[in-house]
Amino acid sequence: MLSLDYRDARPIYEQVRDGLRRLMVTGALAQGEKLPSVRAMASTLAINPNTIQRAYEALEAEGYLYSVPGKGSFVSENTGVDRGRQERLLHTFDQTAAELLYLGVAGDALCARIANLKGGAAQ
Amino acid sequence: MLSLDYRDARPIYEQVRDGLRRLMVTGALAQGEKLPSVRAMASTLAINPNTIQRAYEALEAEGYLYSVPGKGSFVSENTGVDRGRQERLLHTFDQTAAELLYLGVAGDALCARIANLKGGAAQ
Amino acid sequence: MLSLDYRDARPIYEQVRDGLRRLMVTGALAQGEKLPSVRAMASTLAINPNTIQRAYEALEAEGYLYSVPGKGSFVSENTGVDRGRQERLLHTFDQTAAELLYLGVAGDALCARIANLKGGAAQ
Amino acid sequence: MLSLDYRDARPIYEQVRDGLRRLMVTGALAQGEKLPSVRAMASTLAINPNTIQRAYEALEAEGYLYSVPGKGSFVSENTGVDRGRQERLLHTFDQTAAELLYLGVAGDALCARIANLKGGAAQ
DNA sequence: GTGGTCTAGACCACC
DNA sequence: GTGGTCTAGACCACT
Numbered sequence: 147m148l149s150l151d152y153r154d155a156r157p158i159y160e161q162v163r164d165g166l167r168r169l170m171v172t173g174a175l176a177q178g179e180k181l182p183s184v185r186a187m188a189s190t191l192a193i194n195p196n197t198i199q200r201a202y203e204a205l206e207a208e209g210y211l212y213s214v215p216g217k218g219s220f221v222s223e224n225t226g227v228d229r230g231r232q233e234r235l236l237h238t239f240d241q242t243a244a245e246l247l248y249l250g251v252a253g254d255a256l257c258a259r260i261a262n263l264k265g266g267a268a269q
Numbered sequence: 270m271l272s273l274d275y276r277d278a279r280p281i282y283e284q285v286r287d288g289l290r291r292l293m294v295t296g297a298l299a300q301g302e303k304l305p306s307v308r309a310m311a312s313t314l315a316i317n318p319n320t321i322q323r324a325y326e327a328l329e330a331e332g333y334l335y336s337v338p339g340k341g342s343f344v345s346e347n348t349g350v351d352r353g354r355q356e357r358l359l360h361t362f363d364q365t366a367a368e369l370l371y372l373g374v375a376g377d378a379l380c381a382r383i384a385n386l387k388g389g390a391a392q
Numbered sequence: 393m394l395s396l397d398y399r400d401a402r403p404i405y406e407q408v409r410d411g412l413r414r415l416m417v418t419g420a421l422a423q424g425e426k427l428p429s430v431r432a433m434a435s436t437l438a439i440n441p442n443t444i445q446r447a448y449e450a451l452e453a454e455g456y457l458y459s460v461p462g463k464g465s466f467v468s469e470n471t472g473v474d475r476g477r478q479e480r481l482l483h484t485f486d487q488t489a490a491e492l493l494y495l496g497v498a499g500d501a502l503c504a505r506i507a508n509l510k511g512g513a514a515q
Numbered sequence: 516m517l518s519l520d521y522r523d524a525r526p527i528y529e530q531v532r533d534g535l536r537r538l539m540v541t542g543a544l545a546q547g548e549k550l551p552s553v554r555a556m557a558s559t560l561a562i563n564p565n566t567i568q569r570a571y572e573a574l575e576a577e578g579y580l581y582s583v584p585g586k587g588s589f590v591s592e593n594t595g596v597d598r599g600r601q602e603r604l605l606h607t608f609d610q611t612a613a614e615l616l617y618l619g620v621a622g623d624a625l626c627a628r629i630a631n632l633k634g635g636a637a638q
Numbered sequence: 639g640t641g642g643t644c645t646a647g648a649c650c651a652c653c
Numbered sequence: 654g655t656g657g658t659c660t661a662g663a664c665c666a667c668t
Contacts, residue, residue, distance in 0.1 A: 157642080157643060157644085158643080158644075159643080159644090167368070168364070168367075170371075171367050171368045171371040172367065183654080183655065183656080184655080184656065184657095185654090185655085185656095193644085193645085194644065194645050194646070195646095196644075196645075196646090197643085197644065197645085199656080199657075199658095200643095200644095202656085203657095207576065212399045213401075213655090213656060213657090214398070214399070214401075214653095214655085214656080215401075215651075215652060215653085215655065215656045215657070216651075216652040216653040216654080216655045216656065217652090217653070217655065217656085218654095218655065218656080219655095219656080220399070222399070224371055224372055224373065225373075227372055228599065229599070230597065230598070230599060231372075232369070232372050232374070235365055235368055235369050235372070236369065236374075236382075238361070238365050239362070239365045239366065239369060239379065239382065240382060240386060241291070242358055242361050242362045242365060243362065243382070243383050243386055244294050244295065244386045245290070245294045245358055246355070246358050246359065246362060247383070247386060247387060248293070248294040248347055249347055249350055249355050249358075250347060250348070251355070251359075253380075253383045253384060253386075253387050256362065256380075256383050257376075257379075257380040257383060259359075259362065259363060259366070260366050260370070260376045260379050260380060261376060263363060263366055263367045263370055263376075264370060264376050275583070276581045276583070276589070276591070278582075278583075278584075280667095403652095413614070414610070416617070417613050417614045417617040418613065470617055470618055470619060471619070473618055478615070478618050478620070481611055481614055481615050481618075482615065482620075482628075484607070484611050485608070485611045485612065485615060485625065485628065486628060486632060487537070488604055488607050488608045488611060489608065489628070489629050489632055490540050490541065490632050491536070491540045491604055492601070492604050492605065492608060493629070493632060493633060494539070494540040494593055495593055495596055495600075495601050495604075496593065496594075497601070497605075499626075499629045499630060499632075499633050502608065502626075502629050503622075503625075503626040503629060505605075505608065505609060505612070506612050506616070506622045506625050506626060507622060509609060509612055509613045509616060509622075510616060510622050526657080526658055526659085527658080527659075528658080528659090552639080552640065552641085553640080553641065553642095554639085554640085554641095562659085562660085563659060563660050563661070564660095564661095565659075565660075565661090566658085566659065566660085568641080568642075568643095569658095569659095571641085572642095582640090582641060582642090583640085583641080583668095584640065584641045584642065584666075584667060584668090585639080585640045585641065585666075585667040585668045586639095586640065586641085586667090586668070587639095587640065587641080588640095588641080
């Protein structure tokens with residue numbers, strides 16, 4: 147489900163957070179679906195439960211999941227995501243696209259990539 | 270020309286590097302143009318010349334500028350940029366676009382943003 | 393009449409309690425009006441009657457309603473509400489207003505909101 | 516500077532977080548001022564540094580402070596606070612004010628309280 | 639000395 | 654069983 151890279155400069159909990167977010171965005175984890183329990187995922191990845199808990203907390207703060215004590219953690223509806231995050235994503239999008247255009251990538255080529263993402267889930 | 274934010278988590282040299290790169294990408298710094306000397310820019314920003322030097326070296330490694338000993342540093346042709354960077358940018362582009370699509374932003378809206386970037390330089 | 397959110401961190405009985413209290417405060421439930429029976433409301437919301445019972449007991453302790461054995465539960469006169477609750481509300485009011493002022497919201501703007509609440513019932 | 520209540524249902528880190536936020540809002544901690552180090556505050560309050568760290572992290576996410584690794588944590592300008600928080604505060608404000616009005620507190624009295632908050636820092 | 643991350647292990651409340 | 658909180662202690666990178 148997830149792969150960790152201990153050589154990566156990013157902390158483990160960020161790798162877990164980003165990995166889970168990607169699984170949701172690509173549809174690999176459906177809305178409303180139950181995520182593995184903190185302990186289960188910690189056991190699977192062979193890391194401390196606290197580290198998983200931290201990743202889950204971060205995603206809950208972003209609105210990507212919600213936790214019900216005693217029941218588990220579940221994927222949120224995508225309508226519940228923090229709006230501030232969307233703004234930050236748009237900023238990253240503009241910066242990245244601007245540099246790609248400068249490097250000679252055609253705007254049409256970028257639009258084509260977006261169309262591909264809409265069809266088959268990205269990555 | 271550049272603004273530094275000491276509250277930012279990014280190291281200063283990264284802020285300088287990213288700021289200069291953005292000036293090139295947006296056309297504020299033309300290809301072939303001479304950049305301020307390390308000492309001059311250090312004086313302007315009131316920071317250590319070593320920090321500027323480090324930013325210049327990073328941009329030279331990326332292919333965004335080249336240095337001529339005794340003459341100064343100059344903006345490269347955009348064809349000289351490291352190809353690995355372009356690949357990384359495309360990866361970021363896909364990831365960001367995929368999440369924005371998931372959050373309900375229309376693909377057409379993203380294409381429209383790209384078209385806008387092509388007209389007036391971004392940001 | 394009431395909406396429950398199972399993703400909410402608040403227990404269900406608190407959601408019922410707060411929802412009913414809001415209906416009284418906004419005038420949707422008039423003073424002296426008879427509330428649905430515990431069993432009827434439990435059936436409507438598809439939850440356990442004990443949960444409704446607990447919400448009713450909490451509101452009775454606050455003074456927002458009174459129960460007549462064998463007849464049902466009724467909305468109290470607003471004069472019957474626990475004075476301690478009013479003090480707690482005033483504390484919350486001060487804390488919230490202070491932070492909003494700090495964040496740059498004008499005091500006049502807050503007073504205007506209050507005036508609006510007096511006209512049309514809030515929310 | 517802060518007082519903890521172990522009988523309180525709120526977790527310690529929330530008490531620290533809310534207490535510090537109040538100190539900033541009331542001006543007891545000025546903008547730009549350096550906060551006690553994680554270890555120092557943990558020692559003062561006789562709790563684990565991790566708990567303080569968690570409170571600081573939460574406040575940083577809200578925009579109330581920023582941390583510079585190796586230097587310390589500092590009070591942010593109030594312009595940097597998350598806008599979502601302001602919206603949530605306004606909602607709490609409306610709810611609280613509406614109930615107070617229902618309980619017979621005059622709107623003018625509430626406005627007067629706000630005026631008092633503007634003068635002498637609240638609580 | 640600072641913040642940041644991670645581990646190990648414990649306890650709680652709720653279901 | 655679940656998530657949530659707290660402690661103790663360790664290591665790292667940066668200043």
